[in-house]
Amino acid sequence: MTSPEPVAPPLRRRGERMRRAVLQAAVDLLSSQGLAGATVGAVARAAGVHETSVYRRWGTRENLILDALTTELDAALPVPDTGRVRDDLLAFFSALARLLATAQGGALLRLSVERDDTLEDRRGPYWSERLDRAVVMVRRGVERGELAADTDPGLLIEAVSGPLFVRVLLSGAPLDDALVRELVDLALDGARPR
């Protein structure tokens, strides 16, 4: 792994290189063995570093895993702008469903709902920041007259994303494109006779 900053001081480059190796090892272990397999010892061995170095940098196993997953998944949820609100919502929530259906996405969500004081500041925000960015799709739909002027953008995002999260966390029911389509259409058109 090469550093993108050629003039960085050797110590920082070593630190950054170590950081990336550890995070990559954590993601690989999470993918292959799930949350339970990604112990600090296993991650340190896979990354070729001392376990104490991992604890010095991340403090706890949960912080390490959270850092690994958020770094890995950061680019996974782009907000589309197709010019039609239904297409935007379908693209965004299909990507969310695919993300949640992966081992890493499921692990990150599970980790996000576990109570742990050392993580208090960082877990909730990961998902709410991503959903907050999606609100702009609904606002554009209102501006184009596709949606009622009094539409609550955050509420619409919650109504479509909520069942996806709950299927992963609670029911274990599958996430697929048909589900996303049904949820988007229910939020757009409602269940009343047309």
Added chain:
Amino acid sequence: MTSPEPVAPPLRRRGERMRRAVLQAAVDLLSSQGLAGATVGAVARAAGVHETSVYRRWGTRENLILDALTTELDAALPVPDTGRVRDDLLAFFSALARLLATAQGGALLRLSVERDDTLEDRRGPYWSERLDRAVVMVRRGVERGELAADTDPGLLIEAVSGPLFVRVLLSGAPLDDALVRELVDLALDGARPR
């Protein structure tokens, strides 16, 4: 506490009386001190029984807490039948929101999403059984012509309940009657201009 079965053998009555005292102590501790405060030791002390008796009966702390919460909350979600689908949905989901906003309801939901092999068979079903019962409200709405004939009852229930669960588990945002009303109306009428 008196037993409702006057002819039960003394040994069974003692067992049932002990069971109820332990479950009530667990609910009281959960309400006053949250999940972390309801240790087996604390519950046993509050109920006036030996800790070993609790372990003999429930096996694990998680089983004990789950038994306490499901017993306590079993009657909390009646399915209404007012003759109008919107009123039924508002009553049912307002009760769900109130339940989830209590210390016990929140604790039960959190416990339901924690992975634990000893609980595998009983946790998910608690919530899905209650939501399954709610499906009949939607079916009656379809039969009365209030909802489109192709309405997916389970999906509508998921679209309203999902955000309530997610607010408790992930965002910590408040659950109130206005939120329930907005979610029900979105699921019924959609966000398109009327």
